[in-house]
Amino acid sequence: MSSKNRIDRCFEELKARGEKALIEFVTAGDPDLETTEKLVLEMFGRGADIIELGVPFSDPIAEGKTIQKASLRSLNAGTTLDKIFETVKNLREKTDKPLLLMMYINTIFRYGTERFFAKCAEYGIDGVIVPDLPFEERDEIADTADKYGIYNIFLVAPTSADRVSTIAAASKGFLYVVSSLGVTGTRSNITTDFDTLLAPLKGGNTVPYCIGFGISSPEQAKKMAGYCDGVIVGSAIVNIIADKGREAVKAVGDFTAALKAPL
Numbered sequence: 282m283s284s285k286n287r288i289d290r291c292f293e294e295l296k297a298r299g300e301k302a303l304i305e306f307v308t309a310g311d312p313d314l315e316t317t318e319k320l321v322l323e324m325f326g327r328g329a330d331i332i333e334l335g336v337p338f339s340d341p342i343a344e345g346k347t348i349q350k351a352s353l354r355s356l357n358a359g360t361t362l363d364k365i366f367e368t369v370k371n372l373r374e375k376t377d378k379p380l381l382l383m384m385y386i387n388t389i390f391r392y393g394t395e396r397f398f399a400k401c402a403e404y405g406i407d408g409v410i411v412p413d414l415p416f417e418e419r420d421e422i423a424d425t426a427d428k429y430g431i432y433n434i435f436l437v438a439p440t441s442a443d444r445v446s447t448i449a450a451a452s453k454g455f456l457y458v459v460s461s462l463g464v465t466g467t468r469s470n471i472t473t474d475f476d477t478l479l480a481p482l483k484g485g486n487t488v489p490y491c492i493g494f495g496i497s498s499p500e501q502a503k504k505m506a507g508y509c510d511g512v513i514v515g516s517a518i519v520n521i522i523a524d525k526g527r528e529a530v531k532a533v534g535d536f537t538a539a540l541k542a543p544l
Contacts, residue, residue: 286432287379287407288454291330292489292510301544302455302511303328303502304491305518305537306383308335308351310360312526314368320522323534325378328541330511333410334369336362336384347516350523362392366404373405381434383410386421394422398429408432408454416448439473446481449488456482456490458509471495475508503543514540 295302305324309317321332335348337355369380382401389397389411401409408431414421416435426433432454437445439461449456458479460471475492482490492505493513502512521536522529 286430286454287377288331288381288432291379292455295330295511301506301509302330302489302491303537303541303544304331304333304493304511304513305329305540306333306335306513306515307518307522308337308348308355309365309368310337310355310358311351311519311522312354313358314360314364316522316527316530318368318371319530320533321372321380322375323530324518324537325376327534327537329378329537331379331381333381333383333513333515334365335515336365336382336388338385338388340385345516347519347523351519354523362388362397366400369404369406379407380405381408381410382406383412386411386414389422394425398422398425398431401431402429406431408434410434410436410457412436416444416451419451437478439478442478442481445478446485449482449485449490452488455488455510457513458490458492460492460494460496460505471501471505475505479508499539499543502540506544512540512544 292302307317307320311317324332335352337352337360339356372380409426411433419433422433434454434457435448435452436457436459437448438459441448461473479490489510491511491513492509493515496502496505496512496514497517502514505512518533518536521532525532
């Protein structure tokens with residue numbers, strides 16, 4: 282692997298092709314890790330550029346019902362962080378596209394911060410998203426993440442308009458722009474005023490920024506992509522998996538292709 286993080290390489294290649302990023306989320310281990318592996322390869326094969334693997338947590342506060350239930354199914358199936366790392370190891374034999382872990386800070390602390398980031402580097406994880414780690418407390422993991430070359434992806438919410446520039450300046454990989462207040466889940470319409478929220482990022486030399494939370498159709502993906510460098514889709518995919526279980530692979534692949542088409 283070259284010294285450049287896969288996330289940076291991915292956005293450079295997309296920019297050269299005039300495309301927007303499609304970032305997709307699945308809960309690792311829902312319904313089982315074998316299916317997760319198939320889903321990830323299918324999503325990459327059908328147009329996903331970056332994939333977030335959700336690490337199941339017993340009390341996922343930022344998540345809506347969809348991802349909470351997925352977390353529970355995964356934990357009930359016996360998913361652990363070590364088993365997720367093994368799955369990533371398998372995936373790395375078949376794909377060099379960016380993989381992120383989305384997880385809660387307690388899981389990192391319990392595992393051991395040093396041990397966790399060393400494992401990420403060893404197995405080929407490119408970044409982490411920790412929704413319950415406030416930007417102001419980022420130093421709790423920053424040095425260790427940097428030491429191992431793992432990007433800590435920051436989130437900005439519609440309420441953080443006055444802090445967008447500060448957070449963007451400190452960001453690596455991409456900035457995760459939360460489309461609406463509240464928990465994750467699909468939304469029929471997204472009413473945030475992105476022109477205002479993202480104004481501080483226009484024309485600056487900032488990292489790419491991508492909008493997530495609530496995008497559930499190719500139409501919404503296309504509309505949101507007008508404001509940013511990529512879109513993030515999670516709950517809509519998790520819903521398909523909840524519905525079809527181990528048979529979800531083709532349906533998720535078709536949905537991925539439809540989402541990527543307008544980007």
